[in-house]
Amino acid sequence: MEYFSSDFILGILGGGQLGKMLLYETRKWDIGTKVMDASDEAPCKIACNEFVKGSLLDFKAVYDFGKNVDVLTIEIENVNLDALEKLEEEGKKVYPPTKALRIIQNKAKQKLFYVDNGIPTAEFHRFAYKSEIADSINNGGLEFPFIWKAAQFGYDGQGVKVVRKLEDLEGLPSGECIAEEMVNFKNELAVIVARNVSGEVKTYPVVEMEFHPEANQVEYVICPARIDDKVALKAREIALKVSEKIQHVGLLAVEMFQTHDDKILVNEVAPRPHNSGHYSIEASYTNQFEQHLRAILDLPLGNTDNKVAGIMVNLVGAEGHTGKVVYENIGEIMRMEGVTPHIYGKKQTRPFRKMGHVTIVNKNIAEARTIAQQVKEKIKVISN
Amino acid sequence: MEYFSSDFILGILGGGQLGKMLLYETRKWDIGTKVMDASDEAPCKIACNEFVKGSLLDFKAVYDFGKNVDVLTIEIENVNLDALEKLEEEGKKVYPPTKALRIIQNKAKQKLFYVDNGIPTAEFHRFAYKSEIADSINNGGLEFPFIWKAAQFGYDGQGVKVVRKLEDLEGLPSGECIAEEMVNFKNELAVIVARNVSGEVKTYPVVEMEFHPEANQVEYVICPARIDDKVALKAREIALKVSEKIQHVGLLAVEMFQTHDDKILVNEVAPRPHNSGHYSIEASYTNQFEQHLRAILDLPLGNTDNKVAGIMVNLVGAEGHTGKVVYENIGEIMRMEGVTPHIYGKKQTRPFRKMGHVTIVNKNIAEARTIAQQVKEKIKVISN
Numbered sequence: 001m002e003y004f005s006s007d008f009i010l011g012i013l014g015g016g017q018l019g020k021m022l023l024y025e026t027r028k029w030d031i032g033t034k035v036m037d038a039s040d041e042a043p044c045k046i047a048c049n050e051f052v053k054g055s056l057l058d059f060k061a062v063y064d065f066g067k068n069v070d071v072l073t074i075e076i077e078n079v080n081l082d083a084l085e086k087l088e089e090e091g092k093k094v095y096p097p098t099k100a101l102r103i104i105q106n107k108a109k110q111k112l113f114y115v116d117n118g119i120p121t122a123e124f125h126r127f128a129y130k131s132e133i134a135d136s137i138n139n140g141g142l143e144f145p146f147i148w149k150a151a152q153f154g155y156d157g158q159g160v161k162v163v164r165k166l167e168d169l170e171g172l173p174s175g176e177c178i179a180e181e182m183v184n185f186k187n188e189l190a191v192i193v194a195r196n197v198s199g200e201v202k203t204y205p206v207v208e209m210e211f212h213p214e215a216n217q218v219e220y221v222i223c224p225a226r227i228d229d230k231v232a233l234k235a236r237e238i239a240l241k242v243s244e245k246i247q248h249v250g251l252l253a254v255e256m257f258q259t260h261d262d263k264i265l266v267n268e269v270a271p272r273p274h275n276s277g278h279y280s281i282e283a284s285y286t287n288q289f290e291q292h293l294r295a296i297l298d299l300p301l302g303n304t305d306n307k308v309a310g311i312m313v314n315l316v317g318a319e320g321h322t323g324k325v326v327y328e329n330i331g332e333i334m335r336m337e338g339v340t341p342h343i344y345g346k347k348q349t350r351p352f353r354k355m356g357h358v359t360i361v362n363k364n365i366a367e368a369r370t371i372a373q374q375v376k377e378k379i380k381v382i383s384n
Numbered sequence: 385m386e387y388f389s390s391d392f393i394l395g396i397l398g399g400g401q402l403g404k405m406l407l408y409e410t411r412k413w414d415i416g417t418k419v420m421d422a423s424d425e426a427p428c429k430i431a432c433n434e435f436v437k438g439s440l441l442d443f444k445a446v447y448d449f450g451k452n453v454d455v456l457t458i459e460i461e462n463v464n465l466d467a468l469e470k471l472e473e474e475g476k477k478v479y480p481p482t483k484a485l486r487i488i489q490n491k492a493k494q495k496l497f498y499v500d501n502g503i504p505t506a507e508f509h510r511f512a513y514k515s516e517i518a519d520s521i522n523n524g525g526l527e528f529p530f531i532w533k534a535a536q537f538g539y540d541g542q543g544v545k546v547v548r549k550l551e552d553l554e555g556l557p558s559g560e561c562i563a564e565e566m567v568n569f570k571n572e573l574a575v576i577v578a579r580n581v582s583g584e585v586k587t588y589p590v591v592e593m594e595f596h597p598e599a600n601q602v603e604y605v606i607c608p609a610r611i612d613d614k615v616a617l618k619a620r621e622i623a624l625k626v627s628e629k630i631q632h633v634g635l636l637a638v639e640m641f642q643t644h645d646d647k648i649l650v651n652e653v654a655p656r657p658h659n660s661g662h663y664s665i666e667a668s669y670t671n672q673f674e675q676h677l678r679a680i681l682d683l684p685l686g687n688t689d690n691k692v693a694g695i696m697v698n699l700v701g702a703e704g705h706t707g708k709v710v711y712e713n714i715g716e717i718m719r720m721e722g723v724t725p726h727i728y729g730k731k732q733t734r735p736f737r738k739m740g741h742v743t744i745v746n747k748n749i750a751e752a753r754t755i756a757q758q759v760k761e762k763i764k765v766i767s768n
Contacts, residue, residue: 002710002711004713004714004725005707005725005727005729005731021410023411023431024408024411024412027404027407027408027430027431027729028408028724028726028727029725029726029727030427030715030727030728030729043414046411046430046431046432046433047411047430047431048430049430063700108409136478192623219423275487285722285745286724290724294718299715299718300715300718301721302718302724303721304724305560305723307691307692307745307747308691323387325389326386327386330388331683331684334678334683334684334686335684337687338669338687339686340670340674340686341388341413342412343389343412343413343690344389344414345389345411345414345621346389361669361691363691
């Protein structure tokens with residue numbers, strides 16, 4: 001199949017920032033694209049060859065969209081899987097495959113999958129309804145504190161909450177959920193695994209993450225993680241095992257905890273380019289978006305090594321600001337060494353909304369970390 | 385001025401591959417763009433916010449286009465300068481400024497500018513008409529061989545010819561031209577200088593170029609040039625001097641000869657992102673397109689150093705192939721270490737047409753050079 005400057009069309013479900021960054025790569029290779037998103041203001045609206053407005057959860061919309069592309073991929077996993085399955089049955093190339101998405105889309109299923117496949121993960125209970133949680137506590141089956149997670153449709157810290165007392169459950173959705181042990185971890189790590197259609201597999205270096213304590217969004221992603229080589233190797237091996245068992249095609253971002261006794265527990269996975277891989281645009285030989293394309297088009301995978309160390313800082317909307325976005329002091333941070341801002345193109349900011357990210361690269365990781373902190377202290381995403 | 389996710393509009397005259405790569409950066413920063421090009425099939429047609437079809441040499445088209453943007457830049461220097469001048473007079477920000485473009489657009493003027501400013505350049509004669517060349521030869525004023533260059537509108541090896549005998553002039557345009565001494569050089573070098581509106585200036589490392597002997601198009605661009613540090617310093621100093629004298633804003637690519645006795649002679653300049661800077665997308669801390677944007681928007685300039693060594697190979701249409709393009713063996717080259725193809729999006733190939741380029745990066749420049757040759761031997765731009 002000819003992909004380059006040909007009639008080939010890649011379909012992308014979802015038109016957010018991940019899709020937008022994927023489009024840099026389709027443009028680089030002149031690969032034709034069609035994007036579907038529910039919003040007319042989707043960041044992907046320009047730079048794709050055709051934009052279709054439609055709900056990603058609607059069977060007919062997804063099916064009709066998929067019929068008219070050559071390969072179908074996603075930039076968000078909350079899509080109608082029945083439509084994908086029907087397309088697959090009819091011979092359409094859907095990557096990641098629906099089977100992998102079914103495991104991942106539901107967090108309860110995902111956790112059971114880890115257990116079934118001998119993949120280390122935190123202890124958890126699964127509940128069909130939130131109301132069952134209180135019973136479980138009363139019966140001594142569950143203890144505070146724990147992490148409540150909605151089984152479906154959580155995103156960017158939505159659908160996740162630390163529960164320290166019964167009242168913390170108030171206001172949360174009532175549906176299927178899990179209650180997960182709060183892991184007392186030393187580090188949060190992630191490994192991105194790429195797997196192409198032919199089964200070639202590569203892992204990116206381990207990254208180290210720091211989360212904002214309340215918003216449950218990443219503050220710094222540091223690559224390579226400043227951890228022991230043996231722990232890094234173990235993390236890559238476990239990520240490879242998840243990848244092998246889940247049989248995805250494309251990228252799989254595997255988020256993990258490193259415990260104080262250096263155990264690795266898999267937290268959750270995403271079968272697509274991931275926030276924890278944004279550093280790769282500036283730091284890696286092959287960035288994650290190009291790698292995702294290589295994988296789903298069954299091209300040879302590229303080198304996943306770093307050219308230089310990379311640190312990523314999310315640009316999230318400041319508290320107290322809702323409205324037309326202004327990136328305060330963005331010129332100031334561009335004066336700093338090795339700093340590249342990425343602006344996703346959302347015109348309206350609100351507290352904790354992911355509006356962009358900044359990458360800091362440097363040959364010296366400690367120097368990069370110092371600059372990253374300066375970036376974080378300087379730039380503010382506000383409204384005017 | 386707010387540029388990021390604002391109502392600001394950058395106008396770009398020209399919709400070719402340089403504009404297309406510039407658009408990756410405007411997308412990265414969500415800077416609104418309007419592009420004008422004469423062709424409906426311009427590579428820039430997608431990824432800009434608005435595309436206008438119009439002739440770049442037409443006064444009214446350029447003027448009307450420029451009226452409706454906030455800052456106006458170019459990706460090709462053959463544009464109507466009277467229109468730019470009028471826009472400037474009316475207060476529009478035009479970068480590079482018309483004055484710099486007037487010097488550059490006409491190669492005879494450009495050469496006189498070097499002489500007037502004490503910038504070393506090859507000996508030359510200027511002729512108002514081609515017919516004057518024969519007279520000059522007959523009078524002993526000019527000797528074979530020399531390089532004939534059309535004063536205006538040459539591009540990518542068009543408008544340049546080695547003349548070894550009178551008959552070589554046949555078929556060339558009859559208008560203003562120069563006859564330039566053939567420099568017996570050791571290396572062809574280039575230095576890109578960035579200058580922002582406030583006058584901050586940075587130079588990129590020296591690159592070394594190898595040209596195809598007939599097509600007069602670059603075969604390899606190697607960064608950093610494998611030359612003596614003193615020569616590299618001299619080349620950067622001379623490039624800085626040209627930049628200072630010409631008072632451009634944005635990038636200035638300065639092409640130079642290194643003679644056998646290590647003199648540096650300026651060959652010609654381009655006031656925009658340049659083929660000799662494409663390596664920077666993968667190899668540099670700040671690629672040339674981002675740097676051009678930073679410069680014309682008066683943002684701080686980024687680090688021009690290399691993360692790793694970079695070599696660029698042009699993908700030009702193979703001889704004997706005209707028609708719908710096919711990139712033969714592109715999958716094979718993607719299997720090689722540190723190789724990134726760029727496809728410009730021209731659907732039709734023809735002999736020597738610039739269809740794309742391939743960048744090879746590596747920590748070891750000799751290794752990169754070996755791989756670059758393998759790339760060149762493997763990939764072919766053919767028609768099907």
